[in-house]
Amino acid sequence: MRHRAVAAIAFAIVGLDCAATPALGAPLPVIYNGIYGYAHVSATASPPGANNWSCKPTATHQRPVILVHGTFADMSDSWQALSPLLYDNGYCVFALNYGSDNGSGPLGIYATGPIEQSAEQLSQFVDRVLGATGAKKVDLVGHSQGGMMPRYYIKYLGGASKVNLLLGLAPSNHGTTLDGLFTLASHFPGANAALDVCPACQEQEAGSPFVTHLNAGSETDPGVNYTVIESANDEVVTPYTSAFLSPAPGVDNVNNITLQRQCALDEGEHLSMPYDHIADADVLTALDPSHPRHPACTPVLPVVGG
Numbered sequence: 001m002r003h004r005a006v007a008a009i010a011f012a013i014v015g016l017d018c019a020a021t022p023a024l025g026a027p028l029p030v031i032y033n034g035i036y037g038y039a040h041v042s043a044t045a046s047p048p049g050a051n052n053w054s055c056k057p058t059a060t061h062q063r064p065v066i067l068v069h070g071t072f073a074d075m076s077d078s079w080q081a082l083s084p085l086l087y088d089n090g091y092c093v094f095a096l097n098y099g100s101d102n103g104s105g106p107l108g109i110y111a112t113g114p115i116e117q118s119a120e121q122l123s124q125f126v127d128r129v130l131g132a133t134g135a136k137k138v139d140l141v142g143h144s145q146g147g148m149m150p151r152y153y154i155k156y157l158g159g160a161s162k163v164n165l166l167l168g169l170a171p172s173n174h175g176t177t178l179d180g181l182f183t184l185a186s187h188f189p190g191a192n193a194a195l196d197v198c199p200a201c202q203e204q205e206a207g208s209p210f211v212t213h214l215n216a217g218s219e220t221d222p223g224v225n226y227t228v229i230e231s232a233n234d235e236v237v238t239p240y241t242s243a244f245l246s247p248a249p250g251v252d253n254v255n256n257i258t259l260q261r262q263c264a265l266d267e268g269e270h271l272s273m274p275y276d277h278i279a280d281a282d283v284l285t286a287l288d289p290s291h292p293r294h295p296a297c298t299p300v301l302p303v304v305g306g
Contacts, residue, residue, distance in 0.1 A: 027084075028084035030081050031080060032081050032276070033275060033304060034271060037077060038077045040080055041108040043106050043108045045076040047067070047083035047084070048084040048087070050087070050093045050095040055092035056134065061089075062135065063164055063165075064092040064139070065139045066125065066141070067079045067096075068142035069110065070142070070147075072110070081280060081305075082141070086284075089284060097110045100113060101197070111200055119149055119157055123153055126162055139164050139167070140165065145171075146171075147168020147169055148168065148171040148204075151173070151214060151219075165224070167226075167227040167229070168229070169283075170231065172243070173244070175205050175207065175242070176205070176236060206242070220246070220253055222253060226245050226254045227254075228255070228257065231272075233268065235270060244256040255286070257282055259278055259300075262295075263295075264297070265298060266297075267299070267301055267302055268305055268306075272303050275304070277298075278297075
């Protein structure tokens with residue numbers, strides 16, 4: 001596959017860890033490079049700027065932000081750009097690993113277990129963040145499955161009262177094809193072997209009982225805001241428009257964004273999304289609409305981002 005180089009780099013450093021995040025201080029570097037980012041695969045490491053449990057929200061940013069990675073990924077390799085970007089902009093940032101199944105977690109391969117159980121783990125993490133920060137609600141930012149799974153938490157596990165915004169980067173909101181899942185697995189070392197024992201993969205197939213149940217009735221909760229950021233080049237969530245959501249009846253609570261409508265030079269796809277400077281600027285705007293960002297239209301490459 002064309003992304004074997006990424007996989008090889010990532011495999012070489014499985015198990016690397018990092019020190020705990022320091023208190024808010026000097027700005028952290030923000031590196032928009034997916035090859036660099038996905039090389040930080042780890043079973044336990046937090047991304048830069050995340051999981052400072054003494055962080056307290058400010059009047060400017062009153063809600064902590066929780067980052068939710070996607071299938072086969074982990075919090076370290078997914079958020080090497082967005083986590084320090086949020087930290088540098090004054091947010092309390094948190095991230096979790098979830099969905100370890102059949103011993104995948106120690107390899108840094110997460111989000112393969114049943115999505116219902118992953119949503120329970122997210123619920124527990126949200127409660128922990130709210131308890132530590134004293135905030136009333138959180139904002140959730142997720143990639144791939146991480147942008148879809150929180151909808152189960154919101155809809156069926158009482159999360160609607162605790163979430164202000166759910167932002168999905170290329171979320172699998174209406175499932176995807178088996179080819180899309182194989183394409184995703186090719187990016188992560190060891191993931192192809194996990195496909196046969198990956199309940200989350202089966203649940204993410206378009207038309208599965210899980211996807212049907214998730215989207216039954218209204219796709220969104222009227223008390224929660226939703227933003228979907230997607231690339232027309234997405235080769236995992238196909239068709240790419242299946243990532244988009246419909247608003248709750250009578251409520252304008254959904255913003256669906258196609259990156260290429262903002263910038264024709266953005267050639268990013270599914271894997272590059274967390275390392276796309278345009279997508280990440282859109283995240284900042286969604287979190288703080290009163291201060292919209294206007295990113296430069298400069299080239300973004302597949303997988304690499306930029």
